[in-house]
Amino acid sequence: MMLDHTLITSLVERWRPETHTFHLPVGETTVTLQDVEVLWGLPIDGPPVIGIDTTHSFQELRNLCEELIGFSPMMSDFDGQRLKLGCLSRVLDTELASDASDVQCRQQACIYLLLILGGHLLSDKSGNKVLLLYILLLRDLKTVGQYSWGSAILATLYRSLCSATSPSRSTIAGPLVLLQLWAWERIPTMCPDRVKPLEHYPGPYGVWWNVQFDVHRVARHVVSIFRDQLTGLRAREFIWQPSSDDVLASLPAYCTAGRNIWRSVTLTENQAALHSLDHCGKGNQDWITTHGAYIDVWTDRHMHVEDGTVAEDLTYPSDEYSQWYREQTSVAILQSDRMTIFLQLASRTIWRANLMYLY
Numbered sequence: 001m002m003l004d005h006t007l008i009t010s011l012v013e014r015w016r017p018e019t020h021t022f023h024l025p026v027g028e029t030t031v032t033l034q035d036v037e038v039l040w041g042l043p044i045d046g047p048p049v050i051g052i053d054t055t056h057s058f059q060e061l062r063n064l065c066e067e068l069i070g071f072s073p074m075m076s077d078f079d080g081q082r083l084k085l086g087c088l089s090r091v092l093d094t095e096l097a098s099d100a101s102d103v104q105c106r107q108q109a110c111i112y113l114l115l116i117l118g119g120h121l122l123s124d125k126s127g128n129k130v131l132l133l134y135i136l137l138l139r140d141l142k143t144v145g146q147y148s149w150g151s152a153i154l155a156t157l158y159r160s161l162c163s164a165t166s167p168s169r170s171t172i173a174g175p176l177v178l179l180q181l182w183a184w185e186r187i188p189t190m191c192p193d194r195v196k197p198l199e200h201y202p203g204p205y206g207v208w209w210n211v212q213f214d215v216h217r218v219a220r221h222v223v224s225i226f227r228d229q230l231t232g233l234r235a236r237e238f239i240w241q242p243s244s245d246d247v248l249a250s251l252p253a254y255c256t257a258g259r260n261i262w263r264s265v266t267l268t269e270n271q272a273a274l275h276s277l278d279h280c281g282k283g284n285q286d287w288i289t290t291h292g293a294y295i296d297v298w299t300d301r302h303m304h305v306e307d308g309t310v311a312e313d314l315t316y317p318s319d320e321y322s323q324w325y326r327e328q329t330s331v332a333i334l335q336s337d338r339m340t341i342f343l344q345l346a347s348r349t350i351w352r353a354n355l356m357y358l359y
Contacts, residue, residue, distance in 0.1 A: 001177050001210060007190065008176055010226035011183060017162040017275065020267075023329050026235045027321065031157060031182050034262040036150040038243050038255050039181050041204035042121075044150035045258035048298055050291065053133055055081065055283035061132060068135055069114070070107035082129040085118050110138045121153050125173040131279075150258070151298070153178070162275055181206045185242040190229055192218055204255050205247060263306040266297050 014022040021028040033044045056064065062072040065083070069091075077087040088111050096108050118130025138144055153175050160174030184191035192213035201207050219225035248256055279285075288295065297304075 001180070003176055003180060004220055006221050006223035007180060007183060007226050008172065009223050010230055011179065012161060012164045012172065013227065014230060015161045015165055017165060017271070020158050020162075024230060024238070025233050026238050027325055029186065029238070029240070031154060031179065032262065033150060033154060033258065033264070034243065035182050035185075036154050036178065037258050037262075038248070038251065039185070039204055039206035040150070040153075040178060041252065041255045042150035042153060043145060043254070043258065044148050045261050045301075046146045046148040048295055049137065049147050049149060049152035050287050050295070051133055051136060053081075053279065053283065053285040053287060056132070064132065064135065068107065068139060069110050070104060079126075079129055081132050082124075082126075083114070083118075083132055083135075085115055085128050085130060088115050088130075106141055109141060110135065113138055113144075120177065121149070121175055122156055123173050123175075125171050127173070148298075159275075178206075181209055184209065186239050187229075187233070187237065188239065189233075189237050190218060190226065192220075202252055205243070205251060261301050261305060264301040265304045265306050266301055 011022060014024060016023050019028065021030045036042055037044050058075060058078065061078060061081075061083075066072045069088070071091060073083060073087045077084045091111055092108075092115075096104065100108075114130050114135060117134050118124075119127075122131075122134070124131075137147065156174045157176075157179060160172050160176075161179075163169055164172040192215045194209070195212040195214050198208050198211060219229070248259075
């Protein structure tokens, strides 16, 4: 799907790392576990995607690839502990033989999965490499689907948005198609019209956007227009609950399998330290031990499901919340001659007040 980078830019301007929410004139909102499962059909209720970031020699990496994807890449195909996606896609140029063995079929499946992970779901800023840490998770294809890939992808999106808000950053990576689909579902005034909607497709809800668009009604590729639309957004123009019961009932079972934890609160308070943590210089890091406390919280996710009262009117936030929100934040973003000026939060210590963190 074609990505509108100016739409993504306008959303980044509204993102607050302190709360992992977009601050809009109508209130706070964020992409949730439910959005990931409904729009992309990815599993969320399972063990975390994590492992040991082992540093391998070049020959060890080649041997690993030979075992799991069926060929040994050249030295030029590697970038440290990452593999270039181009060498994977070239393998797929040759059609798999009709009499291929089970091993060859599994190796081909691993190649597809690595391309999807590195190119779409967990992409980095290079846009053309994938961490070989993931290949170890693909060793057993019978269990790989049991991992909570949806939560890993949501965390990647949050981290990418947090990083992109830094004035020194000019790029963003991660599952941005998911963010665009989310924006289209939530803000109809910013989404294109579908020329001929799909009559039926037995897949995730996001597939319904994989059609021809009519873009005459909406802006495209103009960040100033998207910025103005968000600044002038009215309460009735934002859909707080796009996944109606009818929509959910029409989806395959795997798109709603994790609904028991859609409202699970597993947010850690140690965000500042986590924001600054990355893979650089972390060879042979055992992330299972490093993040043990957070894994424990995730393991108990079924014990921390928010069960609040559902608002009768889903179109408008409460008067109490609206008053609190406008006292805490500025809702407009101005453009100067040299750079975008972010009107800062009056209070940068908002963590929970009146919203649920859905991981």
